[in-house]
Amino acid sequence: MLTELKREAYEANIALPRHGLINLTFGNASAIDRAKGVFAIKPSGVAYADLRPKDMVLVDLDGKIVEGKLNPSSDTPTHRRLFLAFADIGGVVHTHSSHATAFAQAGREIPIFGTTHADYFYDNIPVTRKMTVKEIGGGAYEWETGNVIVERFKKLDPLDSPGVLVNRHAPFTWGKTVAKAVEVAVAVECIAHMALMSLTLEPKLKTIEPELLNKHFKRKHGPGAYYGQK
Amino acid sequence: MLTELKREAYEANIALPRHGLINLTFGNASAIDRAKGVFAIKPSGVAYADLRPKDMVLVDLDGKIVEGKLNPSSDTPTHRRLFLAFADIGGVVHTHSSHATAFAQAGREIPIFGTTHADYFYDNIPVTRKMTVKEIGGGAYEWETGNVIVERFKKLDPLDSPGVLVNRHAPFTWGKTVAKAVEVAVAVECIAHMALMSLTLEPKLKTIEPELLNKHFKRKHGPGAYYGQK
Amino acid sequence: MLTELKREAYEANIALPRHGLINLTFGNASAIDRAKGVFAIKPSGVAYADLRPKDMVLVDLDGKIVEGKLNPSSDTPTHRRLFLAFADIGGVVHTHSSHATAFAQAGREIPIFGTTHADYFYDNIPVTRKMTVKEIGGGAYEWETGNVIVERFKKLDPLDSPGVLVNRHAPFTWGKTVAKAVEVAVAVECIAHMALMSLTLEPKLKTIEPELLNKHFKRKHGPGAYYGQK
Amino acid sequence: MLTELKREAYEANIALPRHGLINLTFGNASAIDRAKGVFAIKPSGVAYADLRPKDMVLVDLDGKIVEGKLNPSSDTPTHRRLFLAFADIGGVVHTHSSHATAFAQAGREIPIFGTTHADYFYDNIPVTRKMTVKEIGGGAYEWETGNVIVERFKKLDPLDSPGVLVNRHAPFTWGKTVAKAVEVAVAVECIAHMALMSLTLEPKLKTIEPELLNKHFKRKHGPGAYYGQK
Numbered sequence: 052m053l054t055e056l057k058r059e060a061y062e063a064n065i066a067l068p069r070h071g072l073i074n075l076t077f078g079n080a081s082a083i084d085r086a087k088g089v090f091a092i093k094p095s096g097v098a099y100a101d102l103r104p105k106d107m108v109l110v111d112l113d114g115k116i117v118e119g120k121l122n123p124s125s126d127t128p129t130h131r132r133l134f135l136a137f138a139d140i141g142g143v144v145h146t147h148s149s150h151a152t153a154f155a156q157a158g159r160e161i162p163i164f165g166t167t168h169a170d171y172f173y174d175n176i177p178v179t180r181k182m183t184v185k186e187i188g189g190g191a192y193e194w195e196t197g198n199v200i201v202e203r204f205k206k207l208d209p210l211d212s213p214g215v216l217v218n219r220h221a222p223f224t225w226g227k228t229v230a231k232a233v234e235v236a237v238a239v240e241c242i243a244h245m246a247l248m249s250l251t252l253e254p255k256l257k258t259i260e261p262e263l264l265n266k267h268f269k270r271k272h273g274p275g276a277y278y279g280q281k
Numbered sequence: 282m283l284t285e286l287k288r289e290a291y292e293a294n295i296a297l298p299r300h301g302l303i304n305l306t307f308g309n310a311s312a313i314d315r316a317k318g319v320f321a322i323k324p325s326g327v328a329y330a331d332l333r334p335k336d337m338v339l340v341d342l343d344g345k346i347v348e349g350k351l352n353p354s355s356d357t358p359t360h361r362r363l364f365l366a367f368a369d370i371g372g373v374v375h376t377h378s379s380h381a382t383a384f385a386q387a388g389r390e391i392p393i394f395g396t397t398h399a400d401y402f403y404d405n406i407p408v409t410r411k412m413t414v415k416e417i418g419g420g421a422y423e424w425e426t427g428n429v430i431v432e433r434f435k436k437l438d439p440l441d442s443p444g445v446l447v448n449r450h451a452p453f454t455w456g457k458t459v460a461k462a463v464e465v466a467v468a469v470e471c472i473a474h475m476a477l478m479s480l481t482l483e484p485k486l487k488t489i490e491p492e493l494l495n496k497h498f499k500r501k502h503g504p505g506a507y508y509g510q511k
Numbered sequence: 512m513l514t515e516l517k518r519e520a521y522e523a524n525i526a527l528p529r530h531g532l533i534n535l536t537f538g539n540a541s542a543i544d545r546a547k548g549v550f551a552i553k554p555s556g557v558a559y560a561d562l563r564p565k566d567m568v569l570v571d572l573d574g575k576i577v578e579g580k581l582n583p584s585s586d587t588p589t590h591r592r593l594f595l596a597f598a599d600i601g602g603v604v605h606t607h608s609s610h611a612t613a614f615a616q617a618g619r620e621i622p623i624f625g626t627t628h629a630d631y632f633y634d635n636i637p638v639t640r641k642m643t644v645k646e647i648g649g650g651a652y653e654w655e656t657g658n659v660i661v662e663r664f665k666k667l668d669p670l671d672s673p674g675v676l677v678n679r680h681a682p683f684t685w686g687k688t689v690a691k692a693v694e695v696a697v698a699v700e701c702i703a704h705m706a707l708m709s710l711t712l713e714p715k716l717k718t719i720e721p722e723l724l725n726k727h728f729k730r731k732h733g734p735g736a737y738y739g740q741k
Numbered sequence: 742m743l744t745e746l747k748r749e750a751y752e753a754n755i756a757l758p759r760h761g762l763i764n765l766t767f768g769n770a771s772a773i774d775r776a777k778g779v780f781a782i783k784p785s786g787v788a789y790a791d792l793r794p795k796d797m798v799l800v801d802l803d804g805k806i807v808e809g810k811l812n813p814s815s816d817t818p819t820h821r822r823l824f825l826a827f828a829d830i831g832g833v834v835h836t837h838s839s840h841a842t843a844f845a846q847a848g849r850e851i852p853i854f855g856t857t858h859a860d861y862f863y864d865n866i867p868v869t870r871k872m873t874v875k876e877i878g879g880g881a882y883e884w885e886t887g888n889v890i891v892e893r894f895k896k897l898d899p900l901d902s903p904g905v906l907v908n909r910h911a912p913f914t915w916g917k918t919v920a921k922a923v924e925v926a927v928a929v930e931c932i933a934h935m936a937l938m939s940l941t942l943e944p945k946l947k948t949i950e951p952e953l954l955n956k957h958f959k960r961k962h963g964p965g966a967y968y969g970q971k
Contacts (some may be wrong), residue, residue, distance in 0.1 A: 074471045075464060077397060096509025125500065125508050147397050149471065153478030156395035157486055165616035166680045167537060167607050187492045192500075219489055220396045234535060241534045241609065247478060248613030248707060256617055259679055262647045270585065270652075278585045279556025304931045305924060307857060326969025355960065355968050377857050379931065383938030386855035387946055417952045422960075449949055450856045477938060625846035626910045627767060627837050694765060701764045701839065708843030708937060716847055719909055722877045730815065730882075738815050739786025 052118050053091060056084050057107040060091035060142075063229040064107075067146055068099045070237050077147035077221075079124040082229035083134050085141070088112045092130060094121035125193060132197020133225060137209040142229025144236045147221040150243035154178070155216035161242060163258045164249045169267035171238045173211040175258065179203045181218045196220070210272075214239050282348050283321065286314050287337040290321035290372075293459040294337075297376055298329045300467050307377035307451075309354040312459035313364050315371070318342045322360060324351035355423060362427020363455060367439040372459025374466045377451040380473035384408070385446035391472060393488045394479045399497035401468045403441035405488065409433045409448045426450070440502075444469050512578050513551065516544050517567040519602075520551035523689040524567075527606055528559045530697050537607035537681075539584040542689035543594050545601070548572045552590060554581035585653060592657020593685060597669040602689025604696045607681040610703035614638070615676035621702060623718045624709045629727035631698045633671040635718065639663045641678045656680070670732075674699050742808050743781065746774050747797040750781035750832075753919040754797075757836055758789045760927050767837035767911075769814040772919035773824050775831070778802045782820060784811035815883060822887020823915060827899040832919025834926045837911040840933035844868070845906035851932060853948045854939045859957035861928045863901040865948065869893045871908045886910070900962075904929050 063080035067073040076099070081092035091107040108119030114131055116123065124130070130143045154161050154176075161176035163169060168176075179199040186195035200215050200223065213235045214224035224235040249256055271278045293310035297303040306329070311322035321337040338349030344361055346353065354360075360373045384391050384406075391406035393399060398406075409429040416425035430445050430453065443465045444454035454465040479486055501508045523540035527533040536559070541552035551567040568579030574591055576583065584590070590603045614621050614636075621636035623629060628636075639659040646655035660675050660683065673695045674684035684695040709716055731738045753770035757763040766789070771782035781797040798809030804821055806813065814820075820833045844851050844866075851866035853859060858866075869889040876885035890905050890913065903925045904914035914925040939946055961968045 075467055077400075094510065122510055147471075149475050150478065152395060152397060153475045153482065156475060156479040157482040159482055164679070165612060167612060170537075181490065182493070184492045187496050192496055219394070219493055237535055241607075245609050245613045245616060247481065248610065249616040251481065251707065251711065252613065252617040252619055260641065262644045263642070263679055266647050266652055277582075280554065280582055305927055307860075324970065352967075352970055377931075379935050380938065382855060382857060383935045383942065386935060386939040387942040389942055411950065412953070414952045417956050422956055449854070449953055477941065481941065624909070625842060627842060630767075697765055701837075705839050705843045705846060708840065709846040711937065711941065712843065712847040712849055720871065722874045723872070723909055726877050726882055737812075740784065740812055 053084060053087070053089060053109060054104075056082055056089075057091045057109070058104045059229055060093070060107045061102065061104040063142060063144065063233050064093045064102060065099055066233050067144070067236070070233070072146040072148040072236055072240055073099065074147065078145055079126055079130075080142065080144045080229055080233065081124075081127075081130045082142045083140075089117055090130065090134060092127055093124050094119070095124050097121065126196075128191065128194035129197040129200075129223070132194055132201060133223070136197070136201040136204070137225065139210060139227065140225040140232075141227050142232040143223060143225045144229065144232040145221065145223050146236050146240070148236065148240035148243075150247055151216060151222040151239050153247065154243055155221050156219060158218050161216070161239075161246050162250075162256070163264065164246055164256060165259060166263065166267045167238070167245065168242045169259060169264045170271055171213065171235060171242070173264065173268045174207075176214060176216060176239060176242070177203050177207065177212060178216040179218045211268075283314060283317070283319060283339060284334075286312055286319075287321045287339070288334045289459055290323070290337045291332065291334040293372060293374065293463050294323045294332060295329055296463050297374070297466070300463070302376040302378040302466055302470055303329065304377065308375055309356055309360075310372065310374045310459055310463065311354075311357075311360045312372045313370075319347055320360065320364060322357055323354050324349070325354050327351065356426075358421065358423040359427040359430075359453070362424055362431060363453070366427070366431040366434070367455065369440060369457065370455040370462075371457050372462040373453060373455045374459065374462040375451065375453050376466050376470070378466065378470035378473075380477055381446060381452040381469050383477065384473055385451050386449060388448050391446070391469075391476050392480075392486070393494065394476055394486060395489060396493065396497045397468070397475065398472045399489060399494045400501055401443065401465060401472070403494070403498045404437075406444060406446060406469060406472070407433050407437065407442060408446040411448045441498075513544060513547070513549060513569060514564075516542055516549075517551045517569070518564045519689055520553070520567045521562065521564040523602060523604065523693050524553045524562060525559055526693050527604070527696070530693070532606040532608040532696055532700055533559065534607065538605055539586055539590075540602065540604045540689055540693065541584075541587075541590045542602045543600075549577055550590065550594060552587055553584050554579070555584050557581065586656075588651065588654035589657040589660075589683070592654055592661060593683070596657070596661040596664070597685065599670060599687065600685040600692075601687050602692040603683060603685045604689065604692040605681065605683050606696050606700070608696065608700035608703075610707055611676060611682040611699050612680075613707065614703055615681050616679060618678050621676070621699075621706050622710075622716070623724065624706055624716060625719060626723065626727045627698070627705065628702045629719060629724045630731055631673065631695055631702070633724065633728045634667075636674060636676060636699060636702070637663050637667065637672060638676040639678045671728075743774060743777070743779060743799060744794075746772055746779075747781045747799070748794045749919055750783070750797045751792065751794040753832060753834065753923050754783045754792060755789055756923050757834070757926070760923070762836040762838040762926055762930055763789065764837065768835055769816055769820075770832065770834045770919055770923065771814075771820045772832045773830075779807055780820065780824060782817055783814050784809070785814050787811065816886075818881065818884035819887040819890075819913070822884055822891060823913070826887070826891040826894070827915065829900060829917065830915040830922075831917050832922040833913060833915045834919065834922040835911065835913050836926050836930070838926065838930035838933075840937055841906065841912040841929050842910075843937065844933055845911050846909060848908050851906070851929075851936050852940075852946070853954065854936055854946060855949060856953065856957045857928070857935065858932045859949060859954045860961055861903065861925060861932070863954070863958045864897075866904060866906060866929060866932070867893050867897065867902060868906040869908045901958075
C-alpha cells in the first residue's frame with residue numbers, strides 16, 4: 052500500500068546522513084498523501100544503513116497505524132500535528148544537525164544575515180518558547196512539541212518560514228514535498244553555521260536590509276520567481 | 282579462544298576511525314566476557330587499518346594476559362579498573378575525539394544544554410579531578426587513571442552517566458555492550474561540539490530544565506522507555 | 512557549438528561541490544571564449560549531480576542566449592558584467608562557501624594575515640559596499656551586483672585581487688581560466704577559515720608585513736615568478 | 742637511482758591530502774638517504790593526484806639537483822637547511838594545515854594543554870621570530886626560512902620538539918623517517934584544533950602540569966618507553 056509514498060519517505064530519510072545532518076539515529080522524515088490522509092514515517096531507532104522502503108510505517112491523521120510491523124518514530128505525533136496545522140506541506144524533516152541545534156539549545160533564533168538565508172526564509176529562523184512542565188510531563192510530550200511549533204506560527208506563513216528551532220531541542224523543517232523539506236534542512240544547517248561565524252566576527256551584526264531580503268526571497272518564491280527552470 | 286568476544290572488540294575498534302573519533306592511533310575499545318572474567322582489547326600502537334580480529338589481546342581481571350602475541354593497549358589497566366568497579370558494563374571505549382578532548386584539556390564538565398545530551402546522559406558529562414604527582418609517577422599511572430574515574434563516580438550511576446572526561450586527557454565511555462560504548466563515544470563528541478557552540482552564543486547559558494531532562498532520558502532508558510523497537 | 516568551452520565550464524562547475532564549496536545549488540562557474548565574445552555558464556537551479564556538459568548555456572556579451580534549452584544561471588548578468596569590465600579574465604566562479612560567506616554577511620574584508628593568502632592576493636580580500644534600494648529593486652539586480660564589484664575595483668588590478676566578497680551575499684572569484692577561478696575559490700574559503708581562527712586567537716592581529724607579502728605574491732605571479740614548472 | 746627513497750617520499754606526499762592537511766598544492770614532504778647525502782622531494786606546484794614516485798626530485802646537501810626533470814619544490818632550501826642542522830632526522834614535512842596555520846599567522850606558540858600534545862611534543866609547539874626585510878628579500882628566502890627555524894632550536898632538541906610554526910607562514914614537522922614526520926604533521930593539526938577550542942572555553946588556561954607532561958612524553962619516547970610493540 053502506498054509504495055510510492057513509502058519510497059519517497061525512505062529516500063528522504065537516507066538523504067539525511069548523506070548530507071551530514073544526522074549522527075547515529077537522531078532524525079526522521081515523513082511524507083504525506085493528502086488525498087488519503089496518511090503519512091509514511093521512519094520506524095523508531097532503526098539505523099539508517101539498515102533501513103528499507105518497506106520499513107516505513109504508515110500512520111493516519113488520527114495517529115492510528117495503518118500499516119507497518121515496526122514502531123513509528125517516537126516523534127510521530129509532532130509530524131502529525133504539523134500535517135494537521137499546515138495544510139500546504141507535504142513532508143516534514145527532523146534532525147539534530149549540529150550548528151542549528153546549537154542555536155536551539157541556546158533558545159536563540161537564527162538571525163537573517165545574508166542572501167543564502169533569504170533564499171529560503173523570509174525572516175529569522177524562529178525558535179519556540181520553552182515547554183511547560185505540564186506539556187512535557189502530561190503524557191503527550193511529542194504532540195505538545197507540535198503544539199508549541201504551531202503556536203509560534205500563529206502570525207507566520209509556514210511556507211515563508213519553512214522550519215523552526217524547538218527550544219532546547221533541535222530543528223524541524225517542512226516543504227511542499229519531503230524532498231523540499233530535506234533541502235531546507237540542509238540549508239538551515241548551513242545558514243546556522245554561517246550565522247554563528249558572522250556573529251563571531253561582529254557580535255552586534257544587524258540583520259539583512261529589507262529590500263535585499265525581499266529581492267532574494269521573491270527571486271525563488273511566488274509569482275515573480277525567476278530562479279531555476281520552468 | 283573467545284573468538285566472538287575478540288570479533289566484537291575488533292568491530293568496536295575499527296568503528297572509531299570510521300566515526301571520525303580517532304586520529305592516528307589515539308584510542309581503544311574493549312569488550313568483556315563476565316562469566317569468564319576476561320576482556321578483549323586492542324593491541325598497543327597498531328594502526329587501525331592493519332588490525333585483525335585475532336590481534337585482540339585477552340586479559341583477565343587480575344591484569345594477566347590470557348592470550349595474544351602483541352602487547353595490549355597501554356591503557357589496559359584503566360579498562361580493567363572500570364570493569365572491576367562498574368559491574369553492569371560490558372565494554373569500554375577511549376578516544377581523543379577533538380571537541381570532547383577540548384573540554385577535558387580545560388578541566389571542564391560538558392554542561393547539559395539540550396535533548397541530544399539528555400538522550401544519553403542524566404546530567405553534565407563529568408570531569409575527573411587532576412591526578413597527583415604520586416598517582417602519575419608512582420608506576421601505576423593507567424590504573425590510577427581508572428581510580429580517579431571511579432572516585433568521581435562515588436555518587437553517580439555509571440549507566441546514568443555512561444562516560445567521563447579525564448582531566449587534561451580525553452573521554453572514556455562505556456555501556457552494557459562495547460557497541461553501546463561506541464555509540465556513546467559518538468554522542469559525546471557531538472554533544473561537546475554543540476555545547477561549545479551554544480556557549481559561544483550564550484556564555485552564561487543555563488543547563489536544561491529538570492523536567493525536560495527527565496523526559497528525554499526516561500524516554501530511552503529504564504522501565505518506561507518507549508524509544509526504538511521492542 | 513563551442514564544445515570545448517562548454518566542457519571547460521562543466522568541469523569547473525562540478526569541481527565546486529567536490530571541493531566542498533557548494534551546498535545544494537548555491538554556485539556557478541562560467542568560461543569565456545574572448546574571440547567569439549561568448550561565454551558558457553551553468554543552467555539555473557540544476558543539481559550538480561544531474562549536470563552534463565551539453566547543459567551549459569552559451570550567452571554573448573550583450574546578454575543574448577546563443578545556444579541552450581535551459582535558463583542560464585540567474586547570476587548570469589553578474590558574470591557578464593565582470594567579463595566586460597575585466598578584459599584579462601577567462602572564467603568566473605561564484606560560491607556560497609561557508610567561511611568566506613560569513614565574512615561577506617558581516618560586510619568585512621578578509622585581512623591578509625599570512626603567506627597562504629599572499630600566494631593568491633596582493634592585499635586584503637575586498638568587500639563591496641552595500642547595494643542601494645534602487646540597485647536592488649530596479650529590475651537589474653544581478654547586473655548591478657556586477658556594477659558594485661567593478662566600482663570596488665576602480666583602483667585595484669583584478670589579477671592582483673582575483674576575487675571579492677559581495678556585501679551580505681558571498682564570494683566571486685576569477686582568473687585567466689575558469690580552472691584558475693576555481694582554484695582561487697578554494698583558496699578564498701581556506702584563507703577565510705584561517706583568518707577567522709587567527710582573529711579568535713588575536714582579535715587585534717595586524718596584517719602581514721609588506722616585504723613578506725611582496726615576496727610570496729611575486730614568487731607565484733609576474734616576470735620573477737619561480738614557483739611551479741615552466 | 743634511489744628508487745626506494747623516492748617511493749618513500751612519494752608515499753609521504755600523497756598521504757598529506759588524504760589526512761586533510763593540504764588544500765591545492767600547499768605542502769611537500771622529503772626523505773633523506775644520509776649515507777648518500779641525497780634527499781627526494783616533491784616537484785614544485787604539481788597536483789597531488791598527478792604525482793608519481795618517479796617525479797620526485799633528488800637533491801644533494803649542497804642543493805644540487807642529482808636527478809629529476811622537474812623543478813623541485815620552491816621550499817627545497819628550507820628542507821635542506823633542516824637536514825643539515827638536525828642530524829638525526831630522516832624526513833621533513835611542510836603543510837598549510839588550517840588550525841596550525843591559524844596559530845602561525847597569529848605568531849603564537851601552540852600551548853601544551855593535554856596528553857595528546859604531550860604524546861608528541863615535550864613543550865609548547867614553538868614559533869619562529871619574524872624574518873627581517875633582508876632575510877626575506879635578499880635572494881635566499883627559503884634558506885633563511887630554514888635559518889630562523891634552526892635559530893629557534895638553539896636550546897631545543899629537534900626530537901623532543903619535532904616541529905615548528907614559521908611565523909606568518911605555516912608548520913614544518915620532521916622525524917626519524919618521513920612517515921614519522923607525516924604522523925607528527927597530523928598530530929600538530931589535531932593539537933592546534935583542540936588548543937584553539939580549549940582557549941575558547943578558558944582564555945587563561947594554564948599549560949599541562951610537568952609530571953603529566955613527563956609521563957606521557959616518556960611513555961612514548963626514550964629508554965623507558967612502553968607504548969606500542971617492541
